[in-house]
Amino acid sequence: xxxxxxxxxxxxxxxxxxxxxxxxxxxxxxxxxxxxxxxxxxxxxxxxxxxxxxxxxxxxxxxxxxxxxxxxxxxxxxxxxxxxxxxxxxxxxxxxxxxxxxxxxxxxxxxxxxxxxxxxxxxxxxxxxxxxxxxxxxxxxxxxxxxxxxxxxxxxxxxxxxxxxxxxxxxxxxxxxxxxxxxxxxxxxxxxxxxxxxxxxxxxxxxxxxxxxxxxxxxxxxxxxxxxxxxxxxxxxxxxxxxx
Numbered sequence: 001x002x003x004x005x006x007x008x009x010x011x012x013x014x015x016x017x018x019x020x021x022x023x024x025x026x027x028x029x030x031x032x033x034x035x036x037x038x039x040x041x042x043x044x045x046x047x048x049x050x051x052x053x054x055x056x057x058x059x060x061x062x063x064x065x066x067x068x069x070x071x072x073x074x075x076x077x078x079x080x081x082x083x084x085x086x087x088x089x090x091x092x093x094x095x096x097x098x099x100x101x102x103x104x105x106x107x108x109x110x111x112x113x114x115x116x117x118x119x120x121x122x123x124x125x126x127x128x129x130x131x132x133x134x135x136x137x138x139x140x141x142x143x144x145x146x147x148x149x150x151x152x153x154x155x156x157x158x159x160x161x162x163x164x165x166x167x168x169x170x171x172x173x174x175x176x177x178x179x180x181x182x183x184x185x186x187x188x189x190x191x192x193x194x195x196x197x198x199x200x201x202x203x204x205x206x207x208x209x210x211x212x213x214x215x216x217x218x219x220x221x222x223x224x225x226x227x228x229x230x231x232x233x234x235x236x237x238x239x240x241x242x243x244x
Contacts, residue, residue: 003033011049028054037061043071043096051093055086071244072100073201073209095244103175104200105243106183111195116215117235123217137184139228145172145181146230156214156234161205169202176200184230187218194218197239213239
């Protein structure tokens with residue numbers, strides 16, 4: 001996002017911070033460009049006064065507002081009005097002493113095609129789950145977990161990490177792997193598609209840790225020889241719950 005940049009610390013505007021400064025995290029950055037205005041800060045840093053100063057300037061800035069804040073990884077939220085952005089910043093200030101207890105949050109949702117990303121809507125309405133958009137996982141009885149054996153190039157994982165089924169998001173270990181296995185097993189055991197909203201922290205190829213909100217549909221496979229496999233179709237989208 002090109003345009004002007006302003007920095008705030010201790011309740012007032014300051015010059016561009018030194019990249020090597022130990023107190024860099026205490027500074028809140030305000031950036032404006034053709035796409036709107038971004039506010040960027042670290043939730044757990046001592047920067048409350050700087051955040052209050054920024055909220056007083058937002059009425060002079062261009063909408064929409066992108067709030068990009070770090071809390072064990074980077075979150076990104078979009079707000080269309082000044083009031084919405086200011087309310088959310090104040091809300092996050094009040095939660096500034098909270099540390100997230102997990103790296104993945106999942107809630108099963110009642111399917112509503114009107115709220116689904118287009119790819120998932122097509123899948124839910126029976127148009128089909130194109131292999132290019134899907135992740136296929138097979139249950140491995142020895143490890144008791146699902147192993148990824150296909151990554152569609154048009155899936156979120158395929159677009160960012162590539163189609164190698166051993167890339168970081170495809171591993172069956174850690175909090176994300178355990179959570180995914182639980183949901184996949186539920187779909188198979190109940191013999192039905194499962195629709196979920198998920199917020200999970202992923203380490204991206206640039207080594208940045210980002211929280212990603214997305215929807216997914218888990219489809220148990222009923223073809224001969226695939227009783228213990230699932231097809232997962234996901235797409236990034238806002239979820240109907242907040243973790244912070």
